[in-house]
Amino acid sequence: MLATLGPLPSEAVGDRWAFEVKQDGQRAMVYLPGNGTILVRARSGTDITAAYPELLPLAGVLGAQSAVLDGEIVALDDQGRSDFERLQQRMGLASAPAKAERMAALVPVHLMLFDVVFLDGRLLTGLPYAERRSLLEGLGLTGPAWSTPAAITGHGAQAWEMARDAGLEGLIAKRLTSRYEPGARSKTWVKIKVHRLADVVIGGWVPGRGRLTGLPGAVLVGERRDGLLHYAGSVGTGWSQAERTRLAELLQAVTTDTCPFTQLPPVSGARWVLPHLVGEVRYTSRTRAGRLRHPSWHRLRPDVIPGDLT
Incomplete structure (x- = not known):
């Protein structure tokens, strides 16, 4: 599911939206079948698992629980902000696992998780964002190379000012009632850039x-x-x-x-x-x-x- 570029939702309807930091990285779907393996696919569908060896331990975090997670792979700068120029050194290495291992030590990546679309044999795309978000947070996915960054409900103007002052790229506003629309660029997810x-x-x-x-x-x-x-x-x-x-x-x-x-x-x-x-x-x-x-x-x-x- 993709976001549409647009303005910050007005204060009158702000409490109907959640706000997440816009990450500048590589979008990824993470497949955890619950058998100790992991598959990471890029937005194009390409298997990029081998490019990011630091994400392999995520395979066993949920035990036998199966899940499909949506997130963004980023490389962080010295201030903890996503840096796409830095990430480019890690991209395209899926066919060169030995080099990927070496680069992982030099330019580590971090997986920012923001949605769950499948859990324990159940497809969640029809659930509203607020319910999916609650399920995601309940998984407790925090590790050395992955985390679930906070989402703020309401207070969009304050969130935008914080993003601007911190030198971040912007926000993603997500309507609390929005369903997950695979492959669609939806107006219920709004990308607000800080210029x-x-x-x-x-x-x-x-x-x-x-x-x-x-x-x-x-x-x-x-x-x-x-x-x-x-x-x-x-x-x-x-x-x-x-x-x-x-x-x-x-x-x-x-x-x-x-x-x-x-x-x-x-x-x-x-x-x-x-x-x-x-x-x-x-x-x-x-x-x-x-x-x-x-x-x-x-x-x-x-x-x-x-x-x-x-």
Whole structure:
């Protein structure tokens, strides 16, 4: 079951929803047949059990009790937040168990469990979320590489503020009465992202295609540190057609043959501009290299001088 991107439920109906931290990892279904074995499948259905050897002891935790659990495999940073860039070092190793064992010592993962869809021979998908959640918590699944993070009923605004202040990616709101809909992207599960804002300097752009021919398909942006412009990422969404047309005119007026970034961005077909235009972008988080993740354009900042962004 997948969540739909949307706004935070209003306070008027907040007590009808539970709120969980949105984890940034690899979605996984965990099959525990009750015979001491475990099977972990990715969202695609691929068997990824061998990629995560630290999860193998979960096979015996429930004894002869059978269960199918839904969760997210994450790699945590130094602050205990899920870090997808870190997790990528562990993904794709199901066919290389020896390497998976070595990497498990270097980049351990943790399984965050948030639902149970089958228990003791009984299919639970028709039960409301609140009942499934109670059954899941009753299993007491807390171990060295797995846990059942808390879900908060109501108080969505406070939960969102806590997620924002902690630097988390966002929340998942789940209607207490929602059934589990396998394979569906349901409006009874809502993904609420925490967006951050950054002032950036435009240093280049990439021409668009199709209906965007002659217009910027994306702009290449940077941030000033120590008087130098460091590449921060490519922004290709967030404009109306009129805003994109206006931006094209501004970019043409400051064109140059010289890349203004300290290092050449890994982008083909780029056109460079003098670093005179400042914009504000939304983004969810940063990579360890400091680049913006999931950036989208918010607005031009004609009130800000690029040299003031040091």
